[in-house]
Amino acid sequence: MNSVRHYLSIYKKFLATSFSVQLSFRTSFVLLIVMDIFFYVSTLATVDFVYDHVSTIGPWQKEKLMFFISFMLCVDHLHMTLLSESFWVLARQIRTGELDFILLKPVHSIFSIFFRYIRPSSMTNTVVAWGFLFYYGSKVPLSTLSWVLLPLFLILSFMLLAIVEIIISTAMFWMTEGLGINFLRMQIQSLARWPDFVYKVLARRLFTVLMPILLIGSAPVRFLLDLKSWDYVAGMVAAIFVFGFLMFKIWSHALIRYESASS
Amino acid sequence: MSFEKNFPKWWQTIKISWSNYTAYRMNFFLQIIGPALVFFFVKYNLWSSIYDGDAHMTIKGYNLDQMITYHIWSMIVGLVAQGMSALNLAEDIRMGRISSYLIYPIDFWEYHTAGFIAFETLQLFISALTITVIAVFGFLPDITFTSLIFGFTYCVYVSLFWFILQYLTGIIGFWLEETWILRVILSILTAFLSGAIIPLELYPEWLVTLLNYTPFPYLTFYPIKMFMGEIGFFPKGYLMLGAWMVILLFLNKWIWKKGIRMYTAAGM
Numbered sequence: 359m360n361s362v363r364h365y366l367s368i369y370k371k372f373l374a375t376s377f378s379v380q381l382s383f384r385t386s387f388v389l390l391i392v393m394d395i396f397f398y399v400s401t402l403a404t405v406d407f408v409y410d411h412v413s414t415i416g417p418w419q420k421e422k423l424m425f426f427i428s429f430m431l432c433v434d435h436l437h438m439t440l441l442s443e444s445f446w447v448l449a450r451q452i453r454t455g456e457l458d459f460i461l462l463k464p465v466h467s468i469f470s471i472f473f474r475y476i477r478p479s480s481m482t483n484t485v486v487a488w489g490f491l492f493y494y495g496s497k498v499p500l501s502t503l504s505w506v507l508l509p510l511f512l513i514l515s516f517m518l519l520a521i522v523e524i525i526i527s528t529a530m531f532w533m534t535e536g537l538g539i540n541f542l543r544m545q546i547q548s549l550a551r552w553p554d555f556v557y558k559v560l561a562r563r564l565f566t567v568l569m570p571i572l573l574i575g576s577a578p579v580r581f582l583l584d585l586k587s588w589d590y591v592a593g594m595v596a597a598i599f600v601f602g603f604l605m606f607k608i609w610s611h612a613l614i615r616y617e618s619a620s621s
Numbered sequence: 622m623s624f625e626k627n628f629p630k631w632w633q634t635i636k637i638s639w640s641n642y643t644a645y646r647m648n649f650f651l652q653i654i655g656p657a658l659v660f661f662f663v664k665y666n667l668w669s670s671i672y673d674g675d676a677h678m679t680i681k682g683y684n685l686d687q688m689i690t691y692h693i694w695s696m697i698v699g700l701v702a703q704g705m706s707a708l709n710l711a712e713d714i715r716m717g718r719i720s721s722y723l724i725y726p727i728d729f730w731e732y733h734t735a736g737f738i739a740f741e742t743l744q745l746f747i748s749a750l751t752i753t754v755i756a757v758f759g760f761l762p763d764i765t766f767t768s769l770i771f772g773f774t775y776c777v778y779v780s781l782f783w784f785i786l787q788y789l790t791g792i793i794g795f796w797l798e799e800t801w802i803l804r805v806i807l808s809i810l811t812a813f814l815s816g817a818i819i820p821l822e823l824y825p826e827w828l829v830t831l832l833n834y835t836p837f838p839y840l841t842f843y844p845i846k847m848f849m850g851e852i853g854f855f856p857k858g859y860l861m862l863g864a865w866m867v868i869l870l871f872l873n874k875w876i877w878k879k880g881i882r883m884y885t886a887a888g889m
Contacts, residue, residue, distance in 0.1 A: 383797075383798045383799065385796075385797055386797065386798055386799040386802060389799075389802040389803065389806065390802055392806060393802050393805055393806045393809070396806055396809045396810060396813075397809050400809055400810075400812070400813035403813070404813065404818050404819060407819060407823050407824055407825070408671070408819060408823060410823070410825075411680045411681060411823055412671055412680065415667075415670060415671050416670050416673075533645070533647060533648060534645060534648075535645045535648040537648060537652055538645070538647060538648035538649070538650070538651030538652045538655070539651065541651050541652045541655060541656055542651045542655060544656070545655060545656055545659035545660075548659060548660070548663060549659065549662075549663060552663060552666075552667060555670065556666050556667050556670045557666045557670075558666060558669070561662075561666065
Protein backbone atom coordinates (compact mmCIF):
# COMPACT_ATOMS: atom_id res chain seq x y z
CA MET A 359 0.00 0.00 0.00
CA ASN A 360 2.86 2.33 0.89
CA SER A 361 4.53 1.58 -2.39
CA VAL A 362 1.32 2.38 -4.34
CA ARG A 363 1.09 5.70 -2.47
CA HIS A 364 4.75 6.38 -3.25
CA TYR A 365 4.23 5.73 -6.99
CA LEU A 366 1.06 7.85 -7.03
CA SER A 367 2.89 10.77 -5.44
CA ILE A 368 5.62 10.50 -8.09
CA TYR A 369 3.00 10.33 -10.84
CA LYS A 370 1.43 13.50 -9.46
CA LYS A 371 4.79 15.23 -9.90
CA PHE A 372 5.12 13.85 -13.45
CA LEU A 373 1.69 15.27 -14.23
CA ALA A 374 2.52 18.68 -12.73
CA THR A 375 5.81 19.03 -14.63
CA SER A 376 4.21 17.87 -17.90
CA PHE A 377 1.55 20.55 -17.47
CA SER A 378 4.11 23.30 -16.84
CA VAL A 379 6.26 22.23 -19.79
CA GLN A 380 3.38 22.04 -22.27
CA LEU A 381 1.73 25.24 -21.14
CA SER A 382 4.94 27.16 -21.76
CA PHE A 383 4.65 26.27 -25.48
CA ARG A 384 1.09 27.38 -26.14
CA THR A 385 1.12 27.17 -29.94
CA SER A 386 2.25 23.53 -29.78
CA PHE A 387 -0.41 22.93 -27.13
CA VAL A 388 -3.17 24.18 -29.44
CA LEU A 389 -1.73 22.44 -32.52
CA LEU A 390 -1.73 19.10 -30.68
CA ILE A 391 -5.44 19.53 -29.95
CA VAL A 392 -6.10 20.36 -33.61
CA MET A 393 -4.01 17.38 -34.74
CA ASP A 394 -6.03 14.92 -32.62
CA ILE A 395 -9.36 16.35 -33.80
CA PHE A 396 -8.31 16.10 -37.47
CA PHE A 397 -7.33 12.50 -36.86
CA TYR A 398 -10.65 11.60 -35.20
CA VAL A 399 -12.77 13.31 -37.84
CA SER A 400 -10.84 11.94 -40.82
CA THR A 401 -10.94 8.37 -39.45
CA LEU A 402 -14.69 8.44 -38.82
CA ALA A 403 -15.48 10.28 -42.07
CA THR A 404 -13.55 7.71 -44.14
CA VAL A 405 -15.67 4.86 -42.77
CA ASP A 406 -18.81 6.97 -43.20
CA PHE A 407 -17.99 7.57 -46.89
CA VAL A 408 -17.45 3.85 -47.50
CA TYR A 409 -20.84 3.07 -45.94
CA ASP A 410 -22.48 5.47 -48.43
CA HIS A 411 -21.83 2.76 -51.01
CA VAL A 412 -22.12 -0.53 -49.10
CA SER A 413 -24.63 -1.73 -46.51
CA THR A 414 -22.29 -3.95 -44.48
CA ILE A 415 -18.57 -4.52 -43.93
CA GLY A 416 -18.17 -8.14 -42.89
CA PRO A 417 -21.14 -8.89 -40.60
CA TRP A 418 -21.41 -5.31 -39.28
CA GLN A 419 -23.66 -2.47 -40.37
CA LYS A 420 -22.53 1.13 -40.14
CA GLU A 421 -23.48 1.82 -36.50
CA LYS A 422 -21.52 -1.14 -35.13
CA LEU A 423 -18.36 -0.34 -37.07
CA MET A 424 -18.58 3.34 -36.16
CA PHE A 425 -18.90 2.31 -32.51
CA PHE A 426 -15.83 0.07 -32.90
CA ILE A 427 -13.83 2.89 -34.52
CA SER A 428 -14.86 5.39 -31.81
CA PHE A 429 -13.92 2.83 -29.12
CA MET A 430 -10.46 2.52 -30.71
CA LEU A 431 -10.20 6.31 -30.93
CA CYS A 432 -10.80 6.46 -27.16
CA VAL A 433 -8.07 3.86 -26.58
CA ASP A 434 -5.84 5.90 -28.87
CA HIS A 435 -6.75 9.03 -26.92
CA LEU A 436 -5.66 7.40 -23.63
CA HIS A 437 -2.49 6.24 -25.34
CA MET A 438 -1.75 9.70 -26.77
CA THR A 439 -2.35 11.35 -23.39
CA LEU A 440 -0.56 8.99 -21.05
CA LEU A 441 2.04 7.04 -22.98
CA SER A 442 2.81 8.05 -26.55
CA GLU A 443 5.49 10.69 -25.99
CA SER A 444 7.58 8.43 -23.74
CA PHE A 445 8.34 6.02 -26.60
CA TRP A 446 9.85 8.80 -28.72
CA VAL A 447 11.87 10.03 -25.74
CA LEU A 448 13.10 6.49 -25.02
CA ALA A 449 14.61 6.21 -28.52
CA ARG A 450 16.64 9.36 -27.84
CA GLN A 451 17.57 8.34 -24.30
CA ILE A 452 19.01 5.02 -25.47
CA ARG A 453 20.92 6.65 -28.33
CA THR A 454 22.46 9.40 -26.20
CA GLY A 455 22.92 7.47 -22.97
CA GLU A 456 20.52 9.75 -21.05
CA LEU A 457 18.82 6.57 -19.87
CA ASP A 458 21.62 6.12 -17.28
CA PHE A 459 20.08 8.78 -15.04
CA ILE A 460 16.64 7.21 -15.20
CA LEU A 461 17.91 3.73 -14.41
CA LEU A 462 19.60 5.09 -11.28
CA LYS A 463 16.30 6.26 -9.79
CA PRO A 464 14.79 4.15 -6.99
CA VAL A 465 11.56 3.31 -8.87
CA HIS A 466 10.83 0.62 -11.44
CA SER A 467 12.38 1.65 -14.77
CA ILE A 468 9.21 0.82 -16.75
CA PHE A 469 7.32 3.31 -14.59
CA SER A 470 9.90 6.07 -14.78
CA ILE A 471 10.42 5.65 -18.54
CA PHE A 472 6.90 5.09 -19.86
CA PHE A 473 4.81 7.17 -17.47
CA ARG A 474 7.08 10.19 -17.20
CA TYR A 475 5.69 12.26 -20.10
CA ILE A 476 1.99 13.10 -20.17
CA ARG A 477 0.30 15.21 -22.85
CA PRO A 478 -2.15 17.58 -21.16
CA SER A 479 -3.21 18.96 -24.57
CA SER A 480 -4.61 15.54 -25.51
CA MET A 481 -6.53 15.51 -22.20
CA THR A 482 -8.60 18.43 -23.44
CA ASN A 483 -9.83 16.22 -26.29
CA THR A 484 -11.46 13.78 -23.86
CA VAL A 485 -14.83 15.41 -24.55
CA VAL A 486 -14.44 14.92 -28.31
CA ALA A 487 -13.28 11.28 -28.14
CA TRP A 488 -15.86 10.28 -25.52
CA GLY A 489 -18.52 12.31 -27.32
CA PHE A 490 -18.12 10.14 -30.43
CA LEU A 491 -18.15 6.99 -28.29
CA PHE A 492 -21.37 7.97 -26.50
CA TYR A 493 -23.03 9.03 -29.75
CA TYR A 494 -22.29 5.78 -31.61
CA GLY A 495 -22.89 3.72 -28.43
CA SER A 496 -26.41 5.11 -28.26
CA LYS A 497 -26.92 4.39 -31.98
CA VAL A 498 -26.01 0.67 -31.64
CA PRO A 499 -27.66 0.69 -28.94
CA LEU A 500 -25.74 -0.67 -25.92
CA SER A 501 -27.38 -2.36 -22.95
CA THR A 502 -27.15 -0.77 -19.48
CA LEU A 503 -24.59 -3.38 -18.38
CA SER A 504 -22.49 -2.62 -21.47
CA TRP A 505 -22.50 1.09 -20.62
CA VAL A 506 -21.36 0.26 -17.08
CA LEU A 507 -18.59 -2.01 -18.33
CA LEU A 508 -17.43 0.37 -21.08
CA PRO A 509 -14.87 2.36 -18.98
CA LEU A 510 -13.41 -0.86 -17.55
CA PHE A 511 -12.92 -2.31 -21.03
CA LEU A 512 -11.33 0.89 -22.26
CA ILE A 513 -8.76 0.61 -19.47
CA LEU A 514 -8.15 -3.11 -20.21
CA SER A 515 -7.71 -2.37 -23.92
CA PHE A 516 -5.30 0.44 -23.13
CA MET A 517 -3.34 -1.89 -20.84
CA LEU A 518 -3.02 -4.55 -23.54
CA LEU A 519 -1.94 -1.97 -26.12
CA ALA A 520 0.63 -0.54 -23.68
CA ILE A 521 2.03 -4.01 -22.90
CA VAL A 522 2.40 -4.94 -26.59
CA GLU A 523 4.03 -1.60 -27.38
CA ILE A 524 6.48 -1.79 -24.47
CA ILE A 525 7.50 -5.28 -25.63
CA ILE A 526 8.06 -3.95 -29.17
CA SER A 527 9.98 -0.94 -27.90
CA THR A 528 12.54 -3.16 -26.16
CA ALA A 529 13.92 -3.81 -29.67
CA MET A 530 15.37 -0.28 -29.44
CA PHE A 531 18.03 -1.66 -27.07
CA TRP A 532 19.30 -3.90 -29.87
CA MET A 533 19.13 -1.26 -32.61
CA THR A 534 21.27 1.86 -32.52
CA GLU A 535 18.50 4.01 -33.99
CA GLY A 536 15.09 3.54 -32.37
CA LEU A 537 13.04 5.75 -34.68
CA GLY A 538 12.14 2.85 -36.95
CA ILE A 539 10.79 0.86 -34.00
CA ASN A 540 8.47 3.73 -33.19
CA PHE A 541 7.18 3.65 -36.75
CA LEU A 542 6.66 -0.12 -36.40
CA ARG A 543 4.70 0.54 -33.21
CA MET A 544 2.47 2.99 -35.05
CA GLN A 545 1.81 0.40 -37.76
CA ILE A 546 0.76 -2.09 -35.08
CA GLN A 547 -1.74 0.51 -33.89
CA SER A 548 -3.13 0.97 -37.39
CA LEU A 549 -3.62 -2.83 -37.73
CA ALA A 550 -5.55 -2.87 -34.44
CA ARG A 551 -7.87 -0.06 -35.58
CA TRP A 552 -9.94 -2.49 -37.65
CA PRO A 553 -12.08 -5.37 -36.34
CA ASP A 554 -10.64 -8.89 -36.55
CA PHE A 555 -13.12 -10.13 -39.19
CA VAL A 556 -11.55 -7.78 -41.74
CA TYR A 557 -8.37 -9.89 -41.78
CA LYS A 558 -7.92 -13.24 -43.48
CA VAL A 559 -7.62 -16.39 -41.31
CA LEU A 560 -3.83 -16.56 -41.06
CA ALA A 561 -3.36 -12.87 -40.26
CA ARG A 562 -6.24 -13.03 -37.79
CA ARG A 563 -4.65 -15.95 -35.92
CA LEU A 564 -1.23 -14.34 -35.94
CA PHE A 565 -2.54 -11.02 -34.59
CA THR A 566 -4.80 -12.66 -32.03
CA VAL A 567 -2.54 -15.33 -30.53
CA LEU A 568 1.12 -14.50 -31.25
CA MET A 569 0.78 -10.73 -31.05
CA PRO A 570 -2.69 -10.08 -29.58
CA ILE A 571 -3.31 -6.65 -31.11
CA LEU A 572 -6.67 -7.61 -32.60
CA LEU A 573 -7.94 -8.40 -29.11
CA ILE A 574 -7.45 -4.73 -28.12
CA GLY A 575 -10.61 -3.60 -29.88
CA SER A 576 -12.42 -6.68 -31.18
CA ALA A 577 -12.66 -8.53 -27.84
CA PRO A 578 -14.30 -5.78 -25.77
CA VAL A 579 -16.49 -4.41 -28.57
CA ARG A 580 -17.82 -7.87 -29.48
CA PHE A 581 -18.65 -8.42 -25.80
CA LEU A 582 -20.27 -5.00 -25.38
CA LEU A 583 -22.42 -5.62 -28.47
CA ASP A 584 -23.34 -9.16 -27.44
CA LEU A 585 -22.85 -10.03 -23.76
CA LYS A 586 -22.72 -13.73 -24.63
CA SER A 587 -19.37 -13.30 -26.45
CA TRP A 588 -17.42 -13.59 -23.20
CA ASP A 589 -14.77 -15.93 -24.68
CA TYR A 590 -13.10 -13.00 -26.48
CA VAL A 591 -12.90 -11.00 -23.25
CA ALA A 592 -11.48 -14.00 -21.40
CA GLY A 593 -8.85 -14.16 -24.15
CA MET A 594 -8.04 -10.49 -23.70
CA VAL A 595 -7.65 -10.79 -19.90
CA ALA A 596 -5.46 -13.89 -20.36
CA ALA A 597 -3.36 -11.99 -22.94
CA ILE A 598 -2.87 -9.11 -20.46
CA PHE A 599 -1.49 -11.53 -17.84
CA VAL A 600 0.65 -13.64 -20.20
CA PHE A 601 2.07 -10.72 -22.18
CA GLY A 602 2.40 -8.59 -19.03
CA PHE A 603 4.61 -11.31 -17.54
CA LEU A 604 6.56 -11.54 -20.80
CA MET A 605 6.97 -7.77 -20.86
CA PHE A 606 8.78 -7.74 -17.48
CA LYS A 607 11.02 -10.67 -18.53
CA ILE A 608 11.94 -9.15 -21.92
CA TRP A 609 12.44 -5.72 -20.33
CA SER A 610 14.97 -7.08 -17.81
CA HIS A 611 16.77 -8.85 -20.63
CA ALA A 612 16.80 -5.66 -22.74
CA LEU A 613 18.28 -3.63 -19.88
CA ILE A 614 21.23 -6.02 -19.71
CA ARG A 615 21.76 -5.26 -23.40
CA TYR A 616 21.86 -1.48 -22.79
CA GLU A 617 25.31 -0.13 -23.64
CA SER A 618 25.07 3.33 -22.05
CA ALA A 619 26.36 5.57 -24.84
CA SER A 620 27.37 8.40 -22.48
CA SER A 621 29.60 6.29 -20.23
CA MET B 622 29.49 30.18 -59.51
CA SER B 623 29.85 27.89 -62.51
CA PHE B 624 28.31 24.43 -62.77
CA GLU B 625 31.80 22.81 -62.82
CA LYS B 626 32.64 24.48 -59.52
CA ASN B 627 29.35 23.62 -57.87
CA PHE B 628 28.91 20.07 -59.07
CA PRO B 629 31.55 18.35 -56.84
CA LYS B 630 30.13 19.78 -53.61
CA TRP B 631 26.57 18.78 -54.62
CA TRP B 632 27.77 15.31 -55.61
CA GLN B 633 29.63 14.83 -52.31
CA THR B 634 26.61 16.01 -50.29
CA ILE B 635 24.30 13.66 -52.19
CA LYS B 636 26.73 10.79 -51.53
CA ILE B 637 26.92 11.61 -47.80
CA SER B 638 23.12 11.83 -47.54
CA TRP B 639 22.78 8.49 -49.35
CA SER B 640 25.18 6.92 -46.83
CA ASN B 641 23.23 8.45 -43.94
CA TYR B 642 19.94 7.03 -45.21
CA THR B 643 21.35 3.58 -45.82
CA ALA B 644 23.59 3.37 -42.73
CA TYR B 645 20.81 1.91 -40.56
CA ARG B 646 19.04 -0.28 -43.10
CA MET B 647 16.58 -1.87 -40.69
CA ASN B 648 15.63 1.54 -39.37
CA PHE B 649 15.16 2.85 -42.92
CA PHE B 650 12.96 -0.13 -43.77
CA LEU B 651 10.80 0.31 -40.66
CA GLN B 652 10.53 4.06 -41.08
CA ILE B 653 9.97 4.43 -44.81
CA ILE B 654 9.02 1.14 -46.47
CA GLY B 655 7.31 -0.66 -43.56
CA PRO B 656 4.47 1.86 -43.09
CA ALA B 657 3.63 1.78 -46.81
CA LEU B 658 3.50 -2.05 -46.77
CA VAL B 659 1.37 -2.22 -43.61
CA PHE B 660 -0.96 0.50 -44.93
CA PHE B 661 -1.44 -1.57 -48.09
CA PHE B 662 -1.90 -4.79 -46.10
CA VAL B 663 -4.72 -3.21 -44.03
CA LYS B 664 -6.42 -1.81 -47.12
CA TYR B 665 -6.10 -5.10 -49.01
CA ASN B 666 -7.79 -6.97 -46.16
CA LEU B 667 -10.42 -4.29 -45.65
CA TRP B 668 -11.49 -4.14 -49.29
CA SER B 669 -11.43 -7.94 -49.65
CA SER B 670 -13.78 -8.02 -46.66
CA ILE B 671 -16.04 -5.33 -48.16
CA TYR B 672 -16.30 -7.11 -51.54
CA ASP B 673 -16.59 -10.43 -49.70
CA GLY B 674 -15.15 -12.40 -52.63
CA ASP B 675 -17.78 -11.14 -55.10
CA ALA B 676 -15.82 -10.60 -58.33
CA HIS B 677 -18.81 -8.95 -60.07
CA MET B 678 -19.62 -6.39 -57.40
CA THR B 679 -18.63 -2.82 -58.28
CA ILE B 680 -18.41 0.24 -56.05
CA LYS B 681 -18.43 3.50 -58.01
CA GLY B 682 -16.98 1.69 -61.02
CA TYR B 683 -14.34 -0.27 -59.10
CA ASN B 684 -14.48 -4.05 -58.87
CA LEU B 685 -12.26 -5.79 -56.28
CA ASP B 686 -9.28 -6.14 -58.65
CA GLN B 687 -9.46 -2.49 -59.67
CA MET B 688 -9.76 -1.40 -56.04
CA ILE B 689 -6.67 -3.45 -55.10
CA THR B 690 -4.80 -2.02 -58.11
CA TYR B 691 -5.78 1.49 -56.96
CA HIS B 692 -4.27 0.81 -53.54
CA ILE B 693 -1.11 -0.75 -54.97
CA TRP B 694 -0.53 2.47 -56.93
CA SER B 695 -1.44 4.50 -53.86
CA MET B 696 1.39 2.72 -52.04
CA ILE B 697 3.84 3.43 -54.92
CA VAL B 698 2.81 7.10 -55.07
CA GLY B 699 3.34 7.30 -51.30
CA LEU B 700 6.83 5.84 -51.65
CA VAL B 701 7.96 8.06 -54.53
CA ALA B 702 6.12 11.30 -53.88
CA GLN B 703 5.87 11.76 -50.13
CA GLY B 704 9.44 12.07 -49.03
CA MET B 705 10.65 12.34 -45.48
CA SER B 706 13.75 14.40 -46.03
CA ALA B 707 14.40 17.61 -44.05
CA LEU B 708 12.84 15.97 -40.98
CA ASN B 709 15.47 17.13 -38.50
CA LEU B 710 15.47 20.69 -39.68
CA ALA B 711 13.61 22.14 -36.69
CA GLU B 712 15.88 20.26 -34.28
CA ASP B 713 18.94 21.62 -36.11
CA ILE B 714 17.60 25.14 -35.59
CA ARG B 715 16.67 24.60 -31.94
CA MET B 716 19.99 23.01 -31.01
CA GLY B 717 21.98 25.65 -32.86
CA ARG B 718 23.40 23.15 -35.35
CA ILE B 719 22.67 25.31 -38.39
CA SER B 720 25.56 27.59 -37.38
CA SER B 721 27.92 25.29 -39.27
CA TYR B 722 25.98 25.77 -42.51
CA LEU B 723 26.43 29.52 -42.24
CA ILE B 724 30.18 29.11 -42.75
CA TYR B 725 30.14 26.05 -45.09
CA PRO B 726 30.64 26.55 -48.84
CA ILE B 727 27.20 24.92 -49.29
CA ASP B 728 24.23 26.73 -47.78
CA PHE B 729 21.40 25.30 -45.70
CA TRP B 730 18.89 25.11 -48.57
CA GLU B 731 21.42 23.48 -50.93
CA TYR B 732 22.45 20.94 -48.29
CA HIS B 733 18.86 19.80 -47.71
CA THR B 734 18.06 19.81 -51.43
CA ALA B 735 21.03 17.51 -52.02
CA GLY B 736 19.68 15.28 -49.25
CA PHE B 737 16.29 15.28 -50.96
CA ILE B 738 17.87 14.21 -54.27
CA ALA B 739 19.63 11.30 -52.51
CA PHE B 740 16.42 10.24 -50.77
CA GLU B 741 14.37 10.48 -53.96
CA THR B 742 16.88 8.39 -55.92
CA LEU B 743 16.69 5.72 -53.22
CA GLN B 744 12.88 5.82 -53.23
CA LEU B 745 12.72 5.53 -57.04
CA PHE B 746 14.89 2.43 -56.85
CA ILE B 747 12.74 0.90 -54.07
CA SER B 748 9.51 1.71 -55.94
CA ALA B 749 10.80 0.17 -59.18
CA LEU B 750 11.73 -2.97 -57.26
CA THR B 751 8.31 -3.08 -55.54
CA ILE B 752 6.47 -2.70 -58.87
CA THR B 753 8.57 -5.47 -60.42
CA VAL B 754 7.82 -7.86 -57.55
CA ILE B 755 4.08 -7.05 -57.58
CA ALA B 756 3.91 -7.36 -61.40
CA VAL B 757 5.68 -10.74 -61.28
CA PHE B 758 2.90 -11.99 -58.97
CA GLY B 759 0.35 -10.83 -61.56
CA PHE B 760 -1.30 -8.07 -59.52
CA LEU B 761 -0.69 -5.37 -62.14
CA PRO B 762 -1.88 -6.89 -65.43
CA ASP B 763 -2.56 -3.61 -67.27
CA ILE B 764 0.78 -1.95 -66.59
CA THR B 765 2.23 -0.08 -69.60
CA PHE B 766 5.55 1.62 -70.20
CA THR B 767 3.86 4.92 -71.12
CA SER B 768 1.78 5.04 -67.92
CA LEU B 769 4.90 4.27 -65.88
CA ILE B 770 6.79 7.15 -67.51
CA PHE B 771 3.89 9.60 -67.00
CA GLY B 772 3.31 8.37 -63.44
CA PHE B 773 6.93 8.43 -62.27
CA THR B 774 7.67 11.82 -63.87
CA TYR B 775 4.65 13.37 -62.20
CA CYS B 776 5.43 11.71 -58.84
CA VAL B 777 8.95 13.15 -58.83
CA TYR B 778 7.33 16.56 -59.43
CA VAL B 779 4.95 15.92 -56.49
CA SER B 780 7.91 14.91 -54.31
CA LEU B 781 9.50 18.29 -55.04
CA PHE B 782 6.29 19.95 -53.83
CA TRP B 783 6.40 17.84 -50.63
CA PHE B 784 10.04 18.69 -50.05
CA ILE B 785 9.41 22.44 -50.35
CA LEU B 786 6.41 22.13 -48.01
CA GLN B 787 8.35 20.08 -45.45
CA TYR B 788 11.22 22.52 -45.62
CA LEU B 789 8.73 25.28 -44.82
CA THR B 790 7.36 23.41 -41.79
CA GLY B 791 10.96 22.78 -40.69
CA ILE B 792 12.10 26.40 -40.74
CA ILE B 793 9.03 27.43 -38.76
CA GLY B 794 11.25 25.93 -36.02
CA PHE B 795 12.73 29.44 -35.65
CA TRP B 796 9.51 30.30 -33.80
CA LEU B 797 7.96 26.98 -32.83
CA GLU B 798 9.38 24.43 -30.39
CA GLU B 799 7.74 21.38 -31.99
CA THR B 800 7.28 21.37 -35.77
CA TRP B 801 6.56 17.65 -36.05
CA ILE B 802 2.95 18.44 -35.09
CA LEU B 803 2.56 20.56 -38.22
CA ARG B 804 3.97 17.73 -40.33
CA VAL B 805 1.59 15.19 -38.78
CA ILE B 806 -1.40 17.52 -39.32
CA LEU B 807 -0.35 17.89 -42.95
CA SER B 808 0.02 14.15 -43.44
CA ILE B 809 -3.37 13.39 -41.80
CA LEU B 810 -5.07 16.03 -43.96
CA THR B 811 -3.31 14.87 -47.11
CA ALA B 812 -4.00 11.17 -46.52
CA PHE B 813 -7.69 11.96 -46.03
CA LEU B 814 -8.22 14.57 -48.75
CA SER B 815 -5.89 13.29 -51.48
CA GLY B 816 -7.50 9.91 -52.09
CA ALA B 817 -4.71 7.94 -50.42
CA ILE B 818 -7.10 6.07 -48.11
CA ILE B 819 -10.09 5.58 -50.41
CA PRO B 820 -10.66 6.69 -54.02
CA LEU B 821 -12.13 10.19 -54.31
CA GLU B 822 -15.05 8.79 -56.35
CA LEU B 823 -16.40 7.48 -53.03
CA TYR B 824 -16.50 10.96 -51.49
CA PRO B 825 -19.58 13.18 -51.68
CA GLU B 826 -19.66 15.09 -54.98
CA TRP B 827 -19.67 18.55 -53.37
CA LEU B 828 -16.46 17.67 -51.51
CA VAL B 829 -14.69 16.40 -54.64
CA THR B 830 -15.65 19.59 -56.51
CA LEU B 831 -14.22 21.63 -53.65
CA LEU B 832 -11.06 19.51 -53.40
CA ASN B 833 -10.27 20.04 -57.09
CA TYR B 834 -9.50 23.67 -56.25
CA THR B 835 -6.94 22.57 -53.65
CA PRO B 836 -3.59 20.79 -54.24
CA PHE B 837 -4.72 17.62 -52.39
CA PRO B 838 -6.13 15.44 -55.23
CA TYR B 839 -3.10 16.32 -57.35
CA LEU B 840 -0.82 14.70 -54.76
CA THR B 841 -2.21 11.16 -54.79
CA PHE B 842 -5.48 10.64 -56.67
CA TYR B 843 -4.37 11.93 -60.09
CA PRO B 844 -0.91 10.28 -60.01
CA ILE B 845 -2.68 6.96 -59.26
CA LYS B 846 -4.94 7.54 -62.27
CA MET B 847 -1.81 8.13 -64.37
CA PHE B 848 -0.28 4.85 -63.27
CA MET B 849 -3.61 3.13 -63.96
CA GLY B 850 -3.48 4.52 -67.50
CA GLU B 851 -6.67 6.57 -67.15
CA ILE B 852 -4.84 9.90 -67.55
CA GLY B 853 -1.85 10.66 -69.78
CA PHE B 854 0.20 13.84 -69.63
CA PHE B 855 -1.53 16.07 -67.05
CA PRO B 856 -0.78 19.80 -67.60
CA LYS B 857 -3.48 20.90 -65.10
CA GLY B 858 -1.68 19.01 -62.29
CA TYR B 859 1.72 20.42 -63.24
CA LEU B 860 0.31 23.96 -63.36
CA MET B 861 -1.62 23.64 -60.08
CA LEU B 862 1.35 22.26 -58.12
CA GLY B 863 3.76 24.59 -59.92
CA ALA B 864 1.77 27.62 -58.76
CA TRP B 865 1.76 26.32 -55.18
CA MET B 866 5.50 25.62 -55.35
CA VAL B 867 6.25 29.19 -56.43
CA ILE B 868 4.18 30.52 -53.50
CA LEU B 869 5.89 28.14 -51.06
CA LEU B 870 9.36 29.03 -52.37
CA PHE B 871 8.72 32.72 -51.76
CA LEU B 872 7.38 31.90 -48.30
CA ASN B 873 10.47 29.77 -47.55
CA LYS B 874 12.77 32.60 -48.57
CA TRP B 875 10.85 35.16 -46.53
CA ILE B 876 10.63 32.95 -43.41
CA TRP B 877 14.32 32.07 -43.60
CA LYS B 878 15.24 35.76 -43.87
CA LYS B 879 13.06 36.64 -40.87
CA GLY B 880 14.05 33.57 -38.87
CA ILE B 881 17.83 33.84 -39.29
CA ARG B 882 17.68 37.34 -37.79
CA MET B 883 16.35 35.97 -34.53
CA TYR B 884 18.54 32.85 -34.56
CA THR B 885 20.55 32.71 -31.33
CA ALA B 886 22.92 29.81 -32.19
CA ALA B 887 22.09 27.96 -28.97
CA GLY B 888 25.02 25.98 -27.57
CA MET B 889 27.71 28.06 -29.31
